Amino acid sequence: MKNIWSTLGELRGFLILWCTQTLSTLGSAMTNFALVIWAYQQTGSALSTALLTVASYAPYVAMSIFAGALSDRWNKKLTMLASDTFAAACTVAVLLLLATDNLQIWHLYGLNALNGLMNTIQQPAGDVAISLLTPKKHYQKVSGLRSFSNSLVSILTPVLATALLAFTSIQTVIYIDLATFLLAFFALAAFVKIPEAAREGEKEGVLRAARKGLAYLRDNRGILNLMLFLAAINFTASIYNAALPAMLLSKTGSETALGAVNAASGLAMLVGSAIATLAPAPKSRVRVICNTLLISMSTENFFLAFGQSTPVWCLGAVLGWLPIPLMNANMDVLFRSRIPVAMQGRVYACRNTLQFFTIPLGYLAGGALVDRVFEPFMAAQSADGLLAQLFGLGKGSGAALLFLVLAVMGILTCLIFRRVKSIWHLEGIEQNR
Incomplete structure (x- = not known):
């Protein structure tokens, strides 16, 4: 028990970040799942729904090589908070378009592309933050926990999203997504202190x-x-x-x-x-x-x-x-x-x-x-x-x-x-x- 409490103390910052970000990831995944169903119902085309994934990955792949340089130079915590806020703003845009009955499939392509672009900065910042929060001796435990949460999200997303769509509406799914964002944002802002790494090339292009x-x-x-x-x-x-x-x-x-x-x-x-x-x-x-x-x-x-x-x-x-x-x-x-x-x-x-x-x-x-x-x-x-x-x-x-x-x-x-x-x-x- 002494070793367990010692490990929990050493991983306190990571565990707070991991738990709240997992909930936020689940909320976002549920929204994405619901929007894929909405897109297929609107178009009846498997290709149009597959292009939602392509729209997210294309800017992510194309721009990642440059965004990582910014990630190394910027404050990791502020980068993650700004990226999460941008993603939430895109979700709010979808909610408003749905409320006014103006949502079109091309809106989702554009918003997915913007989210993919923002992820080019958020993802490397988050990876580095995990390294800064975690003692090297716990790297394998932390990697296993992250894989565990990703698997759990994969299992729960279709179950919860389908149930909510059956008994409520797509707007309810989006509201839950925004609630999990607020929880993760507050936890990161108030309870997680990410040490700053040595920065190389502050004045480099x-x-x-x-x-x-x-x-x-x-x-x-x-x-x-x-x-x-x-x-x-x-x-x-x-x-x-x-x-x-x-x-x-x-x-x-x-x-x-x-x-x-x-x-x-x-x-x-x-x-x-x-x-x-x-x-x-x-x-x-x-x-x-x-x-x-x-x-x-x-x-x-x-x-x-x-x-x-x-x-x-x-x-x-x-x-x-x-x-x-x-x-x-x-x-x-x-x-x-x-x-x-x-x-x-x-x-x-x-x-x-x-x-x-x-x-x-x-x-x-x-x-x-x-x-x-x-x-x-x-x-x-x-x-x-x-x-x-x-x-x-x-x-x-x-x-x-x-x-x-x-x-x-x-x-x-x-x-x-x-x-x-x-x-x-x-x-x-x-x-x-």
């Missing part, structure tokens, strides 16, 4: 400071290649995210299977987050990252490709998502331990560009591959052919075939990057793999 972030990655190839590894995985994962609803909704004709698979994924991540929080530090964090990604890529996609029932798909989801929090926690510790705090904002911002630019590309590629390549290809197969026997007939069989391709892509990606020596040198070791 943004472009020169951003180049320093890129130069750091150029000189630290292990960190750069680890980011590129995750970029390749994100591309495969984004195609997966685009194809999953198409396959499950088409094959089953209802939302039950999709909801069950998403719930199984969220619960698996909760368990994985608990393991990551409680587990001792591994001997090789790089080995954990490589192995967990290989397990994830080599299980779920095969179950989705060849499975013909919801329990089989759910089992695949559990096997695929259980290792991910362990990967995230160990990667986070590697980054925080190896990157100087004074440089973290710039380097994390470069990471946001390099590691996440594949996400919107993956979403667009996934939709196009399902609709224009794999579904037409499977529709042309004979009923007694091998492919029809393996992946089924009718709509959704093309997406199932795509999951087999994704499994192969994921495995090859893991095996290729596993042989990159600079990644293993992050721990000062080179192992026989």
Whole structure:
């Protein structure tokens, strides 16, 4: 008990920030979920709703590399408060447009783009704030807790948002979002003291400071290649995210299977987050990252490709998502331990560009591959052919075939990057793999 109270005392600032920001994130996620449903009801187009995600990621990816330089130079607490306030103002704008019956889909594209732009500054500031609030010995616990809260938000968002929409209205969801913002804002402003890191290059221009972030990655190839590894995985994962609803909704004709698979994924991540929080530090964090990604890529996609029932798909989801929090926690510790705090904002911002630019590309590629390549290809197969026997007939069989391709892509990606020596040198070791 003495150790527990000591740990809680050392993590007091982080825990306050983590709890209140998690509630605010849940509120924002519920609003986004409700607006996706609203957009689909208005347009009847899956592409129009997918573009909501693209609109958020495009400015985030494009501008992150420059915003990180500002994040390193600005006060972290004030940056986070200003960013949260801007996001709340966008939410208020949506509420007013709804109240006057003037909300259009293009309004959401514009507001999502503005929020994505603001996130380019908020996200690296928040990451650095976590490093400043957390003693290094607790990095893995903190990473596990953050993964746990992200998993919890993923599970609760559709449940709570759907219930509120069924019994109240979209305006109620937005009011709850604004209430959680006020709580998080007040807690950060009044109860969290973020130490100031040493600031480098106070008088440098943004472009020169951003180049320093890129130069750091150029000189630290292990960190750069680890980011590129995750970029390749994100591309495969984004195609997966685009194809999953198409396959499950088409094959089953209802939302039950999709909801069950998403719930199984969220619960698996909760368990994985608990393991990551409680587990001792591994001997090789790089080995954990490589192995967990290989397990994830080599299980779920095969179950989705060849499975013909919801329990089989759910089992695949559990096997695929259980290792991910362990990967995230160990990667986070590697980054925080190896990157100087004074440089973290710039380097994390470069990471946001390099590691996440594949996400919107993956979403667009996934939709196009399902609709224009794999579904037409499977529709042309004979009923007694091998492919029809393996992946089924009718709509959704093309997406199932795509999951087999994704499994192969994921495995090859893991095996290729596993042989990159600079990644293993992050721990000062080179192992026989």
